[in-house]
Amino acid sequence: MRSWLFVPGDSDRKADKAATCGADILIFDLEDSVAASQKELARKMVADRITDSGRDWSLWVRVNPLDGGLTLADLDAVVRPGLAGILLPKPEGGPDVSRLADAIASREAAAGIPAGTIRIAPVATETATALFTLGSYAPAHPRLAALTWGAEDLAADIGAATNRGDDGDFTAPYKLVRNLALFAAAAARVPAIDTLHADFRxxxxxxxxxxxxxxxxxxGRLAIHPAQVEVINRCYTPSEAEIIWAQRIVDAFAANPDAGALGLDGKMIDLPHLVAARKTLAAAGG
Incomplete structure (x- = not known):
């Protein structure tokens, strides 16, 4: 789940390029990058790309928002074997995940897909209202795979001129939103995925x-251009030194199962260090 690359659903050229860039997840977009007149074509083009074999990345689809009248048609087209998950834009809390899950479930059954296969990741902060419901993602719905946040649609919703300052950093309101999204993911016990860096250059x-x-x-992080994937993958992959240190922590507690705290290289380690070490090893594929 390091790199989540958006791909316009109506562009075969961009899809072909994205498929070879090394991203962990490709998100075929049926929402913002597709004009209203192209929605039906994009559904067909994305559906034609969904297979259950022959790729080394996960295939997700960003559907249109639940209140826009297009979501069910999106699901009709893309729920088929090989679809890993749905990115849900502009949700307003955990109940929207449940609504989407119910719509997916019936289509999974019709397609012969084992129940619960298709996961959901909400872009949890794209409206001002959504900020006040971030706690509702916990306890997590069984389909909730991750939680990410968005700054572009939120800026439009609140009427901001921009979401970044002259130094390129997010302004204070969006730093707050980022932090709240991180805590919301932790509360729901799902991975937190950072938002995109819009300037791909x-x-x-x-x-x-x-x-x-x-x-x-x-x-991990959302991406909007294949050129961003290498940086994202590298930055979110634990270094060799981090992996070695994490393994030593795990081994130390395994050798002392009754210990609440241990000394290692002159440092005191306890349960939070063990939890963090296990997460590092999981991120490294261990």
Whole structure:
């Protein structure tokens, strides 16, 4: 779940390029990047790409918002074997995940897909109202795979001129939103995925944000261009030194199962360190 790359649903050229860029997840978009006149074509094009074999990345689809009257037609087209998940835009809390899950369930059954296969990740902060319901994602719905946040639609919703300052950093309101989304994911016990870095030419800025993001607890990031994928994958992959240290912590507690705290290389480690070490090893595929 390191790199989540958006791909316009109505562009075969961009889809072909994205499929070879190394992203962990491709999100075929039926929402903002597709004009209203192209929605039906995009559904067909995305549906034609959904297979259950022959790729080394997960295929997700961003459907249209639940209150827009297009979501069910999106699901009719894309719920088929090979679809890993649905990215839900503009939800207003956990009940919207349940609504979407119910709509997916009937289509899974019709398609012969085992119940619960298709997961859901909400973009949980795209409206002002949604900020006041972030706690409703916990306890997590069984289909909830991750939680991410968005700054672009939120800026439009509140009438902001921009969401970044002259230094390129998010302004104070959006830093608050980011932090709340991180805590909401933790409360729901699902991975937190950071939002996109809109300037895909700003490689240095992206890398800086990714390193800060991973430090704070995010495990991956949205991307809007294949050029961002390498930086994201590298920044959210634990280093060899981190892996070795995490394994030593796990091994130390395994050798002392009754210990609440231990000394390791002159440092005191306890249960929070063990939890963090296990997360590091999981991120490294261990």
């Amino acid at each position: 700003d490689v240095e800025g992206l890398e800086c944000e990714c390193r800060t993001s991973r430090r704070d607890g995010f495990i």
